[in-house]
Amino acid sequence: TARENAASVLSNEWVNDEYKHLRVRVDALAAQVKPGQFFNLQCPQTEQDKPFFRRPMSTWFANAEQGYVDFLYKVVGAGTRGLSTLRPQDAVNVLGPLGNGFTLQPGHRHILVAGRGVGLATLAPLAEHAAAHDVQVTALLSARDREHLMSQQRFLASGATVIEVTDSDGSSAMAQVEQRIRAVHQQSPIDAVYTCGSSRVILLLQRLSQELGFSGEAALEQQMACGLGMCYCCVRPMRNKESLALTDKRVCYDGPVFPLHEVVL
Ligand code: FES
Incomplete structure (x- = not known):
């Protein structure tokens, strides 16, 4: 079951001129994540941007032992510009993991x-x-x-x-x-x-x-x-x-x- 969580940012770095890599501590939730599932992230408001909706973000990596999830996102609009301002130790409200995820069929080689x-x-x-x-x-x-x-x-x-x-x-x-x-x-x-x-x-x-x-x-x-x-x-x-x-x-x-x-x- 998905729960709303006050999570904290571990890092939020540029990987090239368009994409950022956000790592968020979500503790035990990380163990529940299946490939293809996503979190709905509350985006911070900035002076020029007041994103109203959360931003769905599929999980790039989930580390169950260390209790964090990674997201890779392109900075394109009000929501992601807000996310791009997050710094280590900032609080971020995340809802998830959500959705069904991919399925591997038995017998597929x-x-x-x-x-x-x-x-x-x-x-x-x-x-x-x-x-x-x-x-x-x-x-x-x-x-x-x-x-x-x-x-x-x-x-x-x-x-x-x-x-x-x-x-x-x-x-x-x-x-x-x-x-x-x-x-x-x-x-x-x-x-x-x-x-x-x-x-x-x-x-x-x-x-x-x-x-x-x-x-x-x-x-x-x-x-x-x-x-x-x-x-x-x-x-x-x-x-x-x-x-x-x-x-x-x-x-x-x-x-x-x-x-x-x-x-x-
Ligand atoms: Fe509300 Fe899908 S976002 S039903």
Whole structure:
């Protein structure tokens, strides 16, 4: 069960010109976090910014022994600008862990995680979890340039085979990603694919999963308010696999991870 917690900031450092890495002490809550789950963070108000809603932030890393969780975030708007002002020992109110998280199917021997930019931060814990359960992991990391490829070290340390694709590598990034996935699948059949965030990657994986016959899950990024399934401000239509009918689902409560084929973009 999610609880509201007055947590304290351990560190909040820039990792490049756009992203910051926030570490928050959450004590026993850290042991409950599953890959793909998120916390809803209250963002500090600053002189120019008065963020009203909490900001959902997927967990990048959870350390159960030392009782902290890490978040990687892009400083883009009032909420994240507020978060970027947090300093060690500041109090921050966190609600979580929330949402369903990714699922590994028993019997799956090889998974592929594919993402762009900050979406990769959500996939790193899944790669580690899978590797710890003897599942072979291929991680396809894509970004506009090398500087914005996030979490390579985490994927490499987990034992995943890492493939990097940047927009500056020549042909379009998505064409390269598709080519690489086909090559990986030919060499060692993929059982399931996992992604987060990028609509372009989700659309590509939906098409490839139908053609090549693997299953998959996508973690969605969505504006939220309560994060608890009560306000319905994060509702999105999802497609039923059999009937193809659309049903409204709450990303915070029914997700944020959905079967790939359910996602409508
Ligand atoms: Fe309130 Fe999802 S954010 S129901």
